[in-house]
Amino acid sequence: MSVEEHRKLLSEINVDVDRHAKMMNMGLESYKAQFMSQKNRPEGMKYFDWFMSEIQGQRIAEINELRKQKKPAVGAFCIFVPEEIIVGAGGACFGLCGGSPATIADAETELPRNICPLIKSAHGFKLQRTCAYTQSSDFIYGETTCEAKKKTWEILNKHHPVHVMNIPHMKRDKDLKMWKEEIVEFKKHIEEVTGKKLSLEEMLEGTRIINEKRKALLRLDSLRGLNPEVMPITGKDALFVTQMGFLDDPKRYTQKVNELCDELEKRVEDKISVFEKDTPRLMILGTPIAPPNWKLHTAVESSGGAIINEESCIGHRYYKDNVDIDNIKNEDDLMEELMKRYSAVDCACFTPNTPRIDKILKMYKDRQADGVIYYTLSFCHTYNVESFLVTEALEAAGIPCLVIESDYSPEDAGQIKTRVEAFLESISFKKKANKLKSKS
Numbered sequence: 001m002s003v004e005e006h007r008k009l010l011s012e013i014n015v016d017v018d019r020h021a022k023m024m025n026m027g028l029e030s031y032k033a034q035f036m037s038q039k040n041r042p043e044g045m046k047y048f049d050w051f052m053s054e055i056q057g058q059r060i061a062e063i064n065e066l067r068k069q070k071k072p073a074v075g076a077f078c079i080f081v082p083e084e085i086i087v088g089a090g091g092a093c094f095g096l097c098g099g100s101p102a103t104i105a106d107a108e109t110e111l112p113r114n115i116c117p118l119i120k121s122a123h124g125f126k127l128q129r130t131c132a133y134t135q136s137s138d139f140i141y142g143e144t145t146c147e148a149k150k151k152t153w154e155i156l157n158k159h160h161p162v163h164v165m166n167i168p169h170m171k172r173d174k175d176l177k178m179w180k181e182e183i184v185e186f187k188k189h190i191e192e193v194t195g196k197k198l199s200l201e202e203m204l205e206g207t208r209i210i211n212e213k214r215k216a217l218l219r220l221d222s223l224r225g226l227n228p229e230v231m232p233i234t235g236k237d238a239l240f241v242t243q244m245g246f247l248d249d250p251k252r253y254t255q256k257v258n259e260l261c262d263e264l265e266k267r268v269e270d271k272i273s274v275f276e277k278d279t280p281r282l283m284i285l286g287t288p289i290a291p292p293n294w295k296l297h298t299a300v301e302s303s304g305g306a307i308i309n310e311e312s313c314i315g316h317r318y319y320k321d322n323v324d325i326d327n328i329k330n331e332d333d334l335m336e337e338l339m340k341r342y343s344a345v346d347c348a349c350f351t352p353n354t355p356r357i358d359k360i361l362k363m364y365k366d367r368q369a370d371g372v373i374y375y376t377l378s379f380c381h382t383y384n385v386e387s388f389l390v391t392e393a394l395e396a397a398g399i400p401c402l403v404i405e406s407d408y409s410p411e412d413a414g415q416i417k418t419r420v421e422a423f424l425e426s427i428s429f430k431k432k433a434n435k436l437k438s439k440s
C-alpha cells in the first residue's frame with residue numbers, strides 16, 4: 001500500500017494522520033533500537049519485523065476491507081473477549097493500543113491521575129484519534145474486571161461505542177451461569193452488528209481457528225522455556241511475537257508462529273542458544289505487557305538475564321487453555337464450553353484465586369527457572385494486592401522473587417535496571433554456590 005493510499009484510509013477512519021505518523025515513527029525507531037540490534041535472531045522473526053512495519057498499515061487495510069463486507073471488527077483490552085464468536089462471524093478481534101505514555105496527558109483531562117496507565121493510555125489514544133485499530137472498530141469490548149475500567153467505559157462510550165460484558169468476580173455456580181448468559185448476549189450483539197444470524201458451524205470454525213492459534217503459542221512457550229540448556233529465542237522476541245497475536249489475522253499468524261517454532265525446534269536440536277550457558281532464567285508474573293512497553297524485558301536482557309515466560313494475559317494466561325469442542329451437539333453445548341474455557345482464566349479480579357498460585361509454582365518447577373519478577377502496573381490494585389499471597393508462596397518454596405511496580409514513563413528505566421542487576425547477581429551467586437556444594 002502506498003503512503004498516499006495509507007493516509008487516505010487513515011483519514012477515512014478519522015485518524016489524526018499527522019500526529020499518528022509522528023507516533024508511529026517513534027514506535028518504529030524504538031523497535032529498531034530494542035529488537036533489531038539483538039544478535040543471532042531466528043530467521044522466522046523477519047515476518048514479525050515486517051508486521052511491525054505494517055502494524056498500522058496493511059493490517060488496518062485488511063480490517064477495513066472486512067468491515068466493508070459487513071464483518072465485525074472488535075477492539076478489546078482484555079482476554080475475556082470471546083474472540084471465537086467474532087472470528088466465526090468472519091470478523092477481526094484485536095487488542096487496542098494501550099501501552100504508550102504518549103497519550104496519558106490527554107487521558108488525564110477526563111480520567112483521574114491515580115489509575116492504572118493501561119486504562120489511561122488506551123483512553124488517551126481514543127481522545128487523540130491516534131490508534132488506527134480503535135478507529136477501525138465497530139465497538140470496543142469492555143468488561144467489569146476492575147473498578148477503573150468499569151467506570152472508564154461510561155466515559156469512553158461518549159467517544160466510541162462500547163459493549164460491556166459483566167464478568168463475575170467469583171466462580172460459584174450462579175456466577176458461571178451468569179457468565180454463560182453474558183456470552184450468549186455477546187453473540188447476539190455480534191449478530192446485531194452484522195445483521196446476520198450466526199450458525200453453530202460458523203462459531204465452531206471460529207473456535208477451531210483460535211484453538212490452533214493458542215496451540216501454536218503454547219508450542220513457542222515450551223520451546224523457549226522448557227529446556228534449560230538451550231534458549232533458542234530471546235524473551236523480548238518471544239514477547240513481541242505474543243503481542244502481535246492480538247493484532248494479526250489469526251490463520252496467517254498461527255502459520256507464522258508454527259514456522260518460527262519449526263526453526264526453534266531445529267535450533268534446540270543443534271544446541272543453538274541466544275544466551276550464554278548459565279544465564280539466569282526468569283519468569284515474569286503479573287499484569288499484561290502491552291506494546292510498546294518493552295521496558296522490563298530490555299532491562300533484564302541487557303543486564304545478563306533471560307526471560308523464559310510471561311505468566312500474564314499477554315502470555316501464558318492467554319494460551320494455557322483451549323475450548324473443548326469434541327462433544328458439541330448444539331449451540332448451548334458450545335456456550336457452556338466457552339464459559340468453561342474463559343472461567344479457567346486466573347485473573348486477579350477473582351476471589352479466591354488460589355489456582356493461580358498453584359499454577360505459578362508448577363510452571364516454575366517445569367521450567368527449572370532461577371527466579372521470578374512479579375510485575376504490576378502502578379495502581380492495579382488486584383495484581384498489587386495479590387502479590388502478597390503469591391510472594392508468600394514463592395518464599396515458602398524458596399523461589400527468588402523481585403517485585404517491580406512501574407508505569408509507562410521511561411523515568412524509572414534506570415532504577416529498574418539497577419534493581420534487576422542486583423537481583424541477577426544474587427541469583428548467579430546462588431547458582432555458583434549450589435554448583436560448588438554439589439561437587440564437594
Ligand code: SF4
Binds near residue numbers: 078313347349
Ligand atoms: S489481567 Fe484480567 S482484566 Fe487484565 S487483561 Fe487479563 S483477564 Fe483481563
Ligand code: SF4
Binds near residue numbers: 146148382383
Ligand atoms: S492492569 Fe489492573 S488496573 Fe489496569 S486494567 Fe488491568 S486489571 Fe485493571
